[in-house]
Amino acid sequence: MARITSGVATSHVPAVGAALDNGRSGEPYWKPVFAGYDFSKQWIARQKPDVVVLVYNDHASAFSLDIVPTFAIGCAPAFPPADEGWGPRPVPVVEGHPELASHIAQSVIQQDFDLTIVHKMDVDHGLTVPMSLMFGQPERWPVRVIPVPVNVVLFPPPSGRRCYELGKAIRRAVDSFDQDLNVQVWGTGGMSHQLQGPRAGLINREWDNHWLDRLIESPEEVARIPHIEYLREAGSEGVELVMWLIMRGALNPKVRTVHRFYHVPASNTALGHVILENMG
Amino acid sequence: MSLDKPYSDIPGTVIFDADQARKGYHLNQFCMSLMKAQNRSRFKRDERAYLDEWPMSEDQKKAVLARDYNRMIALGGNIYFLSKLFSTDGRSFQYTAASMTGLTQEAYATMMLHGGRSPEGNRRVGETPAPAGSDQKVK
Numbered sequence: 340m341a342r343i344t345s346g347v348a349t350s351h352v353p354a355v356g357a358a359l360d361n362g363r364s365g366e367p368y369w370k371p372v373f374a375g376y377d378f379s380k381q382w383i384a385r386q387k388p389d390v391v392v393l394v395y396n397d398h399a400s401a402f403s404l405d406i407v408p409t410f411a412i413g414c415a416p417a418f419p420p421a422d423e424g425w426g427p428r429p430v431p432v433v434e435g436h437p438e439l440a441s442h443i444a445q446s447v448i449q450q451d452f453d454l455t456i457v458h459k460m461d462v463d464h465g466l467t468v469p470m471s472l473m474f475g476q477p478e479r480w481p482v483r484v485i486p487v488p489v490n491v492v493l494f495p496p497p498s499g500r501r502c503y504e505l506g507k508a509i510r511r512a513v514d515s516f517d518q519d520l521n522v523q524v525w526g527t528g529g530m531s532h533q534l535q536g537p538r539a540g541l542i543n544r545e546w547d548n549h550w551l552d553r554l555i556e557s558p559e560e561v562a563r564i565p566h567i568e569y570l571r572e573a574g575s576e577g578v579e580l581v582m583w584l585i586m587r588g589a590l591n592p593k594v595r596t597v598h599r600f601y602h603v604p605a606s607n608t609a610l611g612h613v614i615l616e617n618m619g
Numbered sequence: 620m621s622l623d624k625p626y627s628d629i630p631g632t633v634i635f636d637a638d639q640a641r642k643g644y645h646l647n648q649f650c651m652s653l654m655k656a657q658n659r660s661r662f663k664r665d666e667r668a669y670l671d672e673w674p675m676s677e678d679q680k681k682a683v684l685a686r687d688y689n690r691m692i693a694l695g696g697n698i699y700f701l702s703k704l705f706s707t708d709g710r711s712f713q714y715t716a717a718s719m720t721g722l723t724q725e726a727y728a729t730m731m732l733h734g735g736r737s738p739e740g741n742r743r744v745g746e747t748p749a750p751a752g753s754d755q756k757v758k
Contacts, residue, residue, distance in 0.1 A: 492697060539719050539736075542735025
């Protein structure tokens with residue numbers, strides 16, 4: 340049977356991808372950022388996941404304002420990197436897992452989560468930057484990926500509670516898939532940042548770290564945090580953090596923190612990263 | 620609109636909600652069109668002519684031509700859509716964010732290196748903000 344073994348959360352700052360793609364990851368500004376993922380690369384090489392359910396948000400790349408799905412799932416065999424205005428990132432095409440993706444879609448829709456099913460989609464930095472941070476620059480990604488884009492651009496995004504419950508529904512779906520697969524769930528985006536207006540540059544180190552403590556130890560409490568608290572405390576774009584709750588909901592109530600990293604700044608953003616393994 | 624908007628008192632912040640999205644639909648879709656290389660080069664050749672192909676308001680077009688990002692956001696633009704415009708100009712998120720804060724890019728980058736803009740005084744309109752670049756690293 341398929342099983343979810345662990346969860347990864349990470350920010351998906353576009354400038355991190357640009358630094359890597361342009362050979363600047365060794366510069367003093369970026370070096371500490373990438374160093375935060377040295378352990379992660381070794382860890383994932385040992386874990387050898389077959390599939391990653393990758394929760395991220397599209398940044399006006401695949402979805403224009405014509406159609407804005409709150410939750411979607413990519414069921415295609417492949418997802419090309421998007422041209423976000425400066426040409427596509429020079430990274431491999433992302434290979435999907437259509438059978439498991441369709442199974443998850445069918446299962447969670449019947450658990451009352453109305454996912455939008457997508458068969459053709461380009462994936463932007465929200466998905467490819469976490470891949471680069473965890474796997475570096477391989478010729479081919481060593482894992483299949485099921486993209487789960489969540490709307491956090493057009494307010495309101497889904498509530499933290501809804502995200503947390505969706506994670507649980509994804510867990511039940513994966514548990515009932517009859518291929519023997521090692522599956523990870525990743526939550527991306529955040530942490531505190533604001534990219535717009537005179538308040539741009541907002542960072543809240545204390546709030547971020549307290550939030551992360553509670554995400555690990557008492558996720559039910561974090562799931563109750565209203566959007567307005569994210570907006571005020573973590574910036575208008577910090578509300579992306581609700582996506583980490585999907586990852587957390589897919590794990591056991593008890594988890595082991597095998598890695599945790601926090602760094603300010605990555606361009607405009609507080610970068611956070613955590614790896615959680617299921618216990619019990 | 621009768622919906623409560625508890626976020627309307629956050630200083631220096633426009634939340635891109637359904638009302639803003641309606642107002643900015645064509646502005647944002649114009650930005651989206653710049654994801655295609657051929658559209659980028661047509662836009663660069665004659666910005667005004669390209670903009671006139673879109674049913675945007677004159678105010679929106681002027682804000683685009685002036686690269687006034689705060690104005691574009693007030694008129695319904697969203698930063699992720701607008702990113703296609705500044706990417707077309709070869710500008711980064713950090714350059715553009717700095718331009719919206721009234722700081723030079725250098726001063727903005729220095730503020731970020733010192734821990735970013737403090738939330739102290741920046742949660743609600745009427746509070747007194749901590750000075751930009753005040754060090755948050757001390758805990």
